[in-house]
Amino acid sequence: MKTLQVKLPGRSYNIDIGLNILQTQLPNVVLKKNTDLVVVVTNETLHNLYPDHVSSILEDSGIRVAACVLPDGEQYKNLDTLSQIFDFLMEVSANRKTLLIAFGGGVIGDMAGFAAATFVRGIPYIQIPTTLLAHVDSSVGGKTAVNHPLGKNTIGAFKQPEYVCIELSFLKTLSSRELNAGYIELLKHGIIHDEKLFDFVQSHSLEPLDFEFLEEAILRSCAIKGRVVEKDETETGIRATLNFGHTLGHLIETHAGYGKYLHGEAVGVGMFFAAFVSWRCNELVEDDWTRIKSYLSQILTPIKLPPLDQNLFREMILHDKKSQKQSVNFIMLRKLGESFIRKGTSVEMLWNDFKEFTEKFPEFVEIERR
Numbered sequence: 001m002k003t004l005q006v007k008l009p010g011r012s013y014n015i016d017i018g019l020n021i022l023q024t025q026l027p028n029v030v031l032k033k034n035t036d037l038v039v040v041v042t043n044e045t046l047h048n049l050y051p052d053h054v055s056s057i058l059e060d061s062g063i064r065v066a067a068c069v070l071p072d073g074e075q076y077k078n079l080d081t082l083s084q085i086f087d088f089l090m091e092v093s094a095n096r097k098t099l100l101i102a103f104g105g106g107v108i109g110d111m112a113g114f115a116a117a118t119f120v121r122g123i124p125y126i127q128i129p130t131t132l133l134a135h136v137d138s139s140v141g142g143k144t145a146v147n148h149p150l151g152k153n154t155i156g157a158f159k160q161p162e163y164v165c166i167e168l169s170f171l172k173t174l175s176s177r178e179l180n181a182g183y184i185e186l187l188k189h190g191i192i193h194d195e196k197l198f199d200f201v202q203s204h205s206l207e208p209l210d211f212e213f214l215e216e217a218i219l220r221s222c223a224i225k226g227r228v229v230e231k232d233e234t235e236t237g238i239r240a241t242l243n244f245g246h247t248l249g250h251l252i253e254t255h256a257g258y259g260k261y262l263h264g265e266a267v268g269v270g271m272f273f274a275a276f277v278s279w280r281c282n283e284l285v286e287d288d289w290t291r292i293k294s295y296l297s298q299i300l301t302p303i304k305l306p307p308l309d310q311n312l313f314r315e316m317i318l319h320d321k322k323s324q325k326q327s328v329n330f331i332m333l334r335k336l337g338e339s340f341i342r343k344g345t346s347v348e349m350l351w352n353d354f355k356e357f358t359e360k361f362p363e364f365v366e367i368e369r370r
């Protein structure tokens, strides 16, 4: 097992990473929290795959547990489903001492975290992430949210977990498609902050699962994210670099319809596009662009989008029909392993680059004609 600490003023927490660690680590942490009730928030898929798994580990240590089981899917990451968590918490008479546990992928983590941030003005929560994407990214850093029909993650809060337990054995039941999507965010951390991590993950194949490799890669990925979050918890600066690939990625998810493409799949194409823009603007040298391009093009999922024109592109990038703004902060690469925030990037320029990108790489993004 490996342990990493995220050090925030007054709210430091540990991330444990390893194989078969949940059974021993979780009860120890929960028993120290002096809670009278634990509510496990999960979804139907995990509830069927691992029936009462977390509850029974805790109940064996004499902890009172209730399970709130939600429908599965990005399309349920919204205010209606969030309300179901609040209804459940009211029904079981939850209070300020209740501890929430998010047991699932990024969707469950983001929703349970937001419920923890807002229920009775805030209760503690723990993350038990079960997808590779949640292992390397979403369970760390305290961003919580639900989607609005017009924009991904637009309603949310910053709320750090008390503890994160990254149990690797859950990856055994994850599909290849989901594994690949998580791998993209892992690769993202290498591309934006650590060339050595990019090389390290490239030199191993993802399947069959190699837990020693995964433990090391996840540790390094969480360490990068943890250090960035320590410097800038609420994203006033450097944390925005973690959004590399997400400007186009979020547009793809929203425009294709939530759930059609996995978050990692959409972000992968967004990363490819952001690297392309960096190269076109003479920031990224040819050699780094070629390395990124040749690796990403082996692992990306082709995206097909409904008709899109400049107006709609602008509205979706800015999340607003009436906005007077014409520019965004766009994350670009200075080189492989180093990113920067390009403030005031014109949406018109991005649209022109995007059109060129779709013409050059129709195998990755195809826009349907009206």
Ligand SMILES: NC(=O)c1ccc[n+]([C@@H]2O[C@H](COP(=O)([O-])OP(=O)(O)OC[C@H]3O[C@@H](n4cnc5c(N)ncnc54)[C@H](O)[C@@H]3O)[C@@H](O)[C@H]2O)c1
Pocket: 043, 045, 046, 049, 072, 073, 074, 077, 104, 105, 106, 107, 108, 110, 130, 131, 132, 133, 134, 137, 138, 139, 140, 141, 142, 143, 144, 153, 170, 171, 172, 173, 174, 175, 178, 181, 262, 263, 264
């Ligand atoms: N908060 C953050 O910092 C942050 C960062 C990145 C992504 N996100 C969010 O995370 C979400 C994507 O997360 P995700 O990719 O984990 O998706 P997800 O939570 O939808 O999980 C993917 C699918 O895998 C299933 N699943 C989960 N664990 C499983 C297991 N062990 N075995 C078999 N099936 C399993 C889920 O039920 C679901 O069907 C997006 O909503 C994204 O916006 C948040």
Ligand SMILES: [Zn+2]
Pocket: 137, 185, 246, 263, 267
């Ligand atoms: Zn992401």
